[in-house]
Amino acid sequence: MSQIQILSKNQKIVLKIIEQAKEPLKAYSILFNAQKKGIKAPPQIYRALDKLIQKGKIHKIESRNAFVACKNSKCEISKATAFSICEKCEKVTEINIPKITKVLFAFKDKSGMSCKKYNLELFGLCKKCA
Amino acid sequence: MSQIQILSKNQKIVLKIIEQAKEPLKAYSILFNAQKKGIKAPPQIYRALDKLIQKGKIHKIESRNAFVACKNSKCEISKATAFSICEKCEKVTEINIPKITKVLFAFKDKSGMSCKKYNLELFGLCKKCA
DNA sequence: CTACAAATGTTATATTATAACACCTGTTAT
Protein backbone atom coordinates (compact mmCIF):
# COMPACT_ATOMS: atom_id res chain seq x y z
CA MET A 1 0.00 0.00 0.00
CA SER A 2 1.75 3.14 -1.20
CA GLN A 3 1.40 6.42 0.65
CA ILE A 4 1.98 8.35 -2.50
CA GLN A 5 -0.96 8.31 -4.85
CA ILE A 6 0.02 6.87 -8.16
CA LEU A 7 -2.21 7.72 -11.07
CA SER A 8 -3.12 5.42 -13.93
CA LYS A 9 -2.86 6.41 -17.58
CA ASN A 10 -6.43 7.61 -17.95
CA GLN A 11 -6.37 9.31 -14.58
CA LYS A 12 -3.32 11.31 -15.68
CA ILE A 13 -4.94 12.30 -18.95
CA VAL A 14 -8.10 13.49 -17.22
CA LEU A 15 -6.26 15.31 -14.44
CA LYS A 16 -4.06 17.14 -16.92
CA ILE A 17 -7.07 18.36 -18.87
CA ILE A 18 -8.75 19.61 -15.70
CA GLU A 19 -5.59 21.29 -14.43
CA GLN A 20 -5.06 23.13 -17.67
CA ALA A 21 -8.60 24.48 -17.79
CA LYS A 22 -9.31 27.94 -16.48
CA GLU A 23 -12.76 27.00 -15.30
CA PRO A 24 -14.59 23.94 -13.99
CA LEU A 25 -15.10 21.36 -16.71
CA LYS A 26 -18.08 19.15 -17.36
CA ALA A 27 -17.54 15.45 -17.86
CA TYR A 28 -18.48 15.46 -21.52
CA SER A 29 -16.25 18.40 -22.24
CA ILE A 30 -13.39 16.47 -20.65
CA LEU A 31 -14.35 13.53 -22.84
CA PHE A 32 -14.26 15.70 -25.94
CA ASN A 33 -10.77 16.88 -25.00
CA ALA A 34 -9.56 13.42 -24.12
CA GLN A 35 -10.52 11.96 -27.45
CA LYS A 36 -7.24 13.25 -28.88
CA LYS A 37 -5.57 10.96 -26.36
CA GLY A 38 -7.54 7.90 -27.44
CA ILE A 39 -10.23 7.93 -24.79
CA LYS A 40 -13.50 7.12 -26.44
CA ALA A 41 -16.35 6.57 -23.99
CA PRO A 42 -17.98 8.19 -20.94
CA PRO A 43 -17.20 5.38 -18.48
CA GLN A 44 -13.50 5.95 -19.01
CA ILE A 45 -13.93 9.56 -17.95
CA TYR A 46 -16.27 8.92 -15.07
CA ARG A 47 -14.04 6.18 -13.68
CA ALA A 48 -11.03 8.46 -13.77
CA LEU A 49 -13.01 11.29 -12.17
CA ASP A 50 -14.14 9.04 -9.32
CA LYS A 51 -10.60 7.95 -8.55
CA LEU A 52 -9.21 11.47 -8.81
CA ILE A 53 -11.81 12.65 -6.33
CA GLN A 54 -10.95 9.80 -3.96
CA LYS A 55 -7.30 10.70 -4.25
CA GLY A 56 -8.02 14.35 -3.50
CA LYS A 57 -6.72 15.59 -6.86
CA ILE A 58 -9.97 17.13 -8.01
CA HIS A 59 -13.29 18.25 -6.60
CA LYS A 60 -16.79 18.17 -7.98
CA ILE A 61 -18.83 21.37 -7.93
CA GLU A 62 -22.13 19.69 -7.17
CA SER A 63 -24.37 22.57 -8.11
CA ARG A 64 -22.77 22.72 -11.56
CA ASN A 65 -21.91 19.11 -12.29
CA ALA A 66 -18.40 20.24 -13.03
CA PHE A 67 -14.91 19.37 -11.90
CA VAL A 68 -11.92 21.45 -10.79
CA ALA A 69 -8.38 20.60 -9.80
CA CYS A 70 -7.52 20.90 -6.14
CA LYS A 71 -5.09 23.73 -5.53
CA ASN A 72 -4.40 22.68 -2.02
CA SER A 73 -1.85 20.02 -1.22
CA LYS A 74 -3.27 19.25 2.21
CA CYS A 75 -5.19 16.03 2.16
CA GLU A 76 -7.71 17.34 4.66
CA ILE A 77 -9.11 19.47 1.92
CA SER A 78 -10.69 16.57 0.06
CA LYS A 79 -12.90 16.10 3.10
CA ALA A 80 -13.62 19.76 3.49
CA THR A 81 -14.33 21.49 0.23
CA ALA A 82 -15.59 25.03 -0.20
CA PHE A 83 -16.09 27.21 -3.25
CA SER A 84 -17.32 30.64 -4.11
CA ILE A 85 -19.31 30.77 -7.31
CA CYS A 86 -20.28 33.87 -9.27
CA GLU A 87 -23.86 33.48 -10.40
CA LYS A 88 -23.30 35.65 -13.43
CA CYS A 89 -19.97 34.64 -14.96
CA GLU A 90 -19.78 31.26 -13.22
CA LYS A 91 -16.25 31.89 -12.00
CA VAL A 92 -15.43 29.37 -9.30
CA THR A 93 -12.78 29.84 -6.62
CA GLU A 94 -11.71 27.28 -4.08
CA ILE A 95 -11.77 28.90 -0.66
CA ASN A 96 -10.57 27.99 2.77
CA ILE A 97 -12.25 29.22 5.92
CA PRO A 98 -10.55 27.54 8.87
CA LYS A 99 -13.21 28.67 11.30
CA ILE A 100 -15.87 26.89 9.26
CA THR A 101 -13.92 23.66 9.18
CA LYS A 102 -13.41 23.85 12.91
CA VAL A 103 -17.07 24.49 13.64
CA LEU A 104 -18.35 21.84 11.27
CA PHE A 105 -16.08 19.03 12.39
CA ALA A 106 -17.18 19.76 15.96
CA PHE A 107 -20.86 19.92 15.06
CA LYS A 108 -23.44 17.22 15.82
CA ASP A 109 -26.95 17.31 14.45
CA LYS A 110 -30.07 16.59 16.52
CA SER A 111 -29.80 12.87 15.89
CA GLY A 112 -26.16 12.87 16.99
CA MET A 113 -24.65 12.63 13.54
CA SER A 114 -21.25 14.25 13.20
CA CYS A 115 -19.47 15.46 10.12
CA LYS A 116 -16.70 13.47 8.47
CA LYS A 117 -16.76 15.41 5.24
CA TYR A 118 -18.49 18.47 3.91
CA ASN A 119 -19.05 20.49 0.79
CA LEU A 120 -19.90 24.16 0.86
CA GLU A 121 -20.87 26.31 -2.10
CA LEU A 122 -21.21 30.09 -1.73
CA PHE A 123 -23.07 32.08 -4.34
CA GLY A 124 -22.87 35.76 -5.16
CA LEU A 125 -21.41 38.12 -7.72
CA CYS A 126 -17.69 38.44 -8.28
CA LYS A 127 -16.01 41.84 -8.36
CA LYS A 128 -16.27 42.09 -12.15
CA CYS A 129 -19.94 41.20 -12.26
CA ALA A 130 -21.13 43.03 -9.16
CA MET B 1 -47.23 42.01 -5.91
CA SER B 2 -48.37 39.78 -3.08
CA GLN B 3 -46.21 39.27 0.00
CA ILE B 4 -47.73 35.90 0.62
CA GLN B 5 -46.55 33.26 -1.79
CA ILE B 6 -49.47 31.77 -3.64
CA LEU B 7 -48.91 28.44 -5.29
CA SER B 8 -50.30 27.30 -8.62
CA LYS B 9 -52.07 24.00 -9.13
CA ASN B 10 -49.00 22.04 -10.20
CA GLN B 11 -46.86 23.68 -7.56
CA LYS B 12 -49.33 22.54 -4.89
CA ILE B 13 -49.37 19.00 -6.22
CA VAL B 14 -45.59 18.77 -6.26
CA LEU B 15 -45.15 20.39 -2.86
CA LYS B 16 -47.69 18.03 -1.27
CA ILE B 17 -45.88 15.00 -2.64
CA ILE B 18 -42.55 16.25 -1.32
CA GLU B 19 -43.97 17.17 2.08
CA GLN B 20 -45.54 13.76 2.52
CA ALA B 21 -42.35 11.92 1.71
CA LYS B 22 -40.09 10.74 4.50
CA GLU B 23 -36.97 11.24 2.45
CA PRO B 24 -35.70 13.48 -0.33
CA LEU B 25 -37.41 12.71 -3.63
CA LYS B 26 -35.96 12.62 -7.12
CA ALA B 27 -37.72 14.52 -9.87
CA TYR B 28 -38.82 11.43 -11.75
CA SER B 29 -40.14 9.84 -8.62
CA ILE B 30 -42.21 12.97 -8.03
CA LEU B 31 -43.39 12.71 -11.62
CA PHE B 32 -44.42 9.09 -11.10
CA ASN B 33 -46.43 10.12 -8.04
CA ALA B 34 -47.94 13.12 -9.74
CA GLN B 35 -49.27 11.12 -12.65
CA LYS B 36 -52.30 10.18 -10.54
CA LYS B 37 -53.05 13.90 -10.47
CA GLY B 38 -52.85 14.28 -14.22
CA ILE B 39 -49.32 15.57 -14.57
CA LYS B 40 -47.74 13.86 -17.52
CA ALA B 41 -44.34 15.25 -18.44
CA PRO B 42 -40.99 16.20 -16.85
CA PRO B 43 -41.17 19.93 -17.65
CA GLN B 44 -44.29 20.24 -15.53
CA ILE B 45 -42.38 18.84 -12.57
CA TYR B 46 -39.18 20.78 -13.15
CA ARG B 47 -41.07 24.04 -13.55
CA ALA B 48 -42.92 23.50 -10.31
CA LEU B 49 -39.68 22.55 -8.55
CA ASP B 50 -37.96 25.74 -9.76
CA LYS B 51 -40.77 27.93 -8.48
CA LEU B 52 -41.01 26.10 -5.16
CA ILE B 53 -37.29 26.62 -4.65
CA GLN B 54 -37.61 30.32 -5.49
CA LYS B 55 -40.46 30.61 -3.03
CA GLY B 56 -38.44 28.88 -0.31
CA LYS B 57 -40.85 25.96 0.02
CA ILE B 58 -38.35 23.27 -0.90
CA HIS B 59 -34.60 22.79 -1.23
CA LYS B 60 -32.51 20.79 -3.61
CA ILE B 61 -29.92 18.42 -2.18
CA GLU B 62 -27.33 19.03 -4.87
CA SER B 63 -25.17 16.02 -4.17
CA ARG B 64 -28.19 13.74 -4.54
CA ASN B 65 -30.29 15.49 -7.16
CA ALA B 66 -33.17 15.25 -4.77
CA PHE B 67 -35.69 17.61 -3.21
CA VAL B 68 -36.96 18.12 0.35
CA ALA B 69 -39.57 20.35 1.89
CA CYS B 70 -38.30 23.25 3.97
CA LYS B 71 -39.17 22.79 7.61
CA ASN B 72 -38.22 26.28 8.48
CA SER B 73 -40.63 29.15 8.06
CA LYS B 74 -37.95 31.83 8.03
CA CYS B 75 -37.35 33.07 4.55
CA GLU B 76 -33.66 33.56 5.22
CA ILE B 77 -33.31 29.83 5.08
CA SER B 78 -33.83 29.62 1.34
CA LYS B 79 -30.61 31.61 1.00
CA ALA B 80 -28.76 29.62 3.60
CA THR B 81 -29.37 25.92 3.32
CA ALA B 82 -27.55 23.22 5.24
CA PHE B 83 -28.09 19.49 5.50
CA SER B 84 -26.55 16.52 7.20
CA ILE B 85 -26.54 13.40 5.05
CA CYS B 86 -25.86 9.84 6.20
CA GLU B 87 -23.64 8.19 3.63
CA LYS B 88 -25.02 4.77 4.43
CA CYS B 89 -28.80 5.12 4.78
CA GLU B 90 -29.02 8.45 2.94
CA LYS B 91 -31.09 10.03 5.70
CA VAL B 92 -31.09 13.79 5.21
CA THR B 93 -31.74 16.32 7.95
CA GLU B 94 -32.04 20.05 7.50
CA ILE B 95 -29.78 21.74 10.00
CA ASN B 96 -29.26 25.25 11.22
CA ILE B 97 -25.92 26.49 12.51
CA PRO B 98 -26.30 30.20 13.21
CA LYS B 99 -22.58 30.67 13.64
CA ILE B 100 -21.96 29.36 10.13
CA THR B 101 -24.51 31.69 8.62
CA LYS B 102 -22.96 34.60 10.44
CA VAL B 103 -19.43 33.77 9.35
CA LEU B 104 -20.38 33.08 5.74
CA PHE B 105 -22.44 36.19 5.17
CA ALA B 106 -19.52 38.21 6.53
CA PHE B 107 -16.93 36.37 4.42
CA LYS B 108 -15.24 37.76 1.32
CA ASP B 109 -13.06 35.65 -0.94
CA LYS B 110 -9.67 36.79 -2.31
CA SER B 111 -11.29 38.49 -5.27
CA GLY B 112 -13.68 40.37 -3.00
CA MET B 113 -16.73 38.28 -3.69
CA SER B 114 -19.20 38.08 -0.86
CA CYS B 115 -21.86 35.52 -0.18
CA LYS B 116 -25.52 36.18 -0.92
CA LYS B 117 -26.57 32.55 -0.68
CA TYR B 118 -24.99 29.30 0.29
CA ASN B 119 -25.55 25.58 0.36
CA LEU B 120 -23.77 23.31 2.77
CA GLU B 121 -23.88 19.52 2.80
CA LEU B 122 -22.34 17.56 5.67
CA PHE B 123 -21.59 13.86 5.27
CA GLY B 124 -21.11 11.20 7.90
CA LEU B 125 -22.94 8.30 9.48
CA CYS B 126 -26.14 8.75 11.44
CA LYS B 127 -26.58 7.23 14.88
CA LYS B 128 -28.24 4.09 13.49
CA CYS B 129 -25.56 3.48 10.90
CA ALA B 130 -22.49 4.48 12.88
C1' DC C 1 -62.25 43.94 -22.52
C1' DT C 2 -57.53 44.16 -23.48
C1' DA C 3 -53.04 43.43 -22.50
C1' DC C 4 -49.66 41.26 -19.82
C1' DA C 5 -47.44 37.91 -16.69
C1' DA C 6 -47.57 33.40 -15.15
C1' DA C 7 -48.74 28.86 -15.67
C1' DT C 8 -49.92 24.79 -18.41
C1' DG C 9 -49.64 20.91 -21.77
C1' DT C 10 -46.97 18.66 -25.12
C1' DT C 11 -43.32 16.68 -28.03
C1' DA C 12 -38.84 16.11 -28.64
C1' DT C 13 -34.19 16.22 -27.27
C1' DA C 14 -30.04 17.39 -24.61
C1' DT C 15 -27.11 16.33 -20.79
C1' DT C 16 -25.26 13.64 -17.12
C1' DA C 17 -24.15 9.13 -15.43
C1' DT C 18 -24.01 4.02 -14.89
C1' DA C 19 -24.59 -1.18 -15.89
C1' DA C 20 -22.53 -4.96 -17.62
C1' DC C 21 -19.14 -7.71 -19.64
C1' DA C 22 -14.69 -9.07 -21.74
C1' DC C 23 -10.04 -8.43 -21.36
C1' DC C 24 -5.44 -6.93 -19.64
C1' DT C 25 -1.64 -5.92 -16.26
C1' DG C 26 0.84 -6.05 -12.25
C1' DT C 27 1.33 -7.96 -7.54
C1' DT C 28 1.14 -11.41 -3.84
C1' DA C 29 1.06 -15.99 -1.89
C1' DT C 30 2.12 -20.48 -2.39
Added chain:
DNA sequence: ATAACAGGTGTTATAATATAACATTTGTAG
Protein backbone atom coordinates in the same frame (compact mmCIF):
# COMPACT_ATOMS: atom_id res chain seq x y z
C1' DA D 1 5.88 -20.48 -12.20
C1' DT D 2 1.39 -19.93 -11.68
C1' DA D 3 -2.97 -19.14 -9.51
C1' DA D 4 -5.68 -15.81 -7.51
C1' DC D 5 -6.71 -11.19 -6.97
C1' DA D 6 -7.15 -6.09 -7.27
C1' DG D 7 -7.22 -2.43 -10.22
C1' DG D 8 -7.47 -0.68 -14.63
C1' DT D 9 -9.11 -0.53 -19.57
C1' DG D 10 -12.20 -0.72 -23.67
C1' DT D 11 -16.74 -1.22 -25.35
C1' DT D 12 -21.73 -1.22 -26.12
C1' DA D 13 -25.85 -0.04 -24.53
C1' DT D 14 -28.96 2.29 -21.61
C1' DA D 15 -30.56 4.75 -17.43
C1' DA D 16 -31.40 8.98 -15.10
C1' DT D 17 -31.59 13.89 -14.95
C1' DA D 18 -32.91 18.12 -17.17
C1' DT D 19 -34.22 21.56 -20.77
C1' DA D 20 -35.75 23.71 -25.45
C1' DA D 21 -39.37 25.18 -27.93
C1' DC D 22 -43.94 26.14 -29.04
C1' DA D 23 -48.97 26.44 -28.70
C1' DT D 24 -52.48 27.37 -25.46
C1' DT D 25 -54.78 28.80 -21.20
C1' DT D 26 -55.54 31.28 -16.93
C1' DG D 27 -55.37 35.02 -13.71
C1' DT D 28 -55.02 39.78 -12.94
C1' DA D 29 -54.38 44.73 -13.52
C1' DG D 30 -55.42 48.73 -16.07
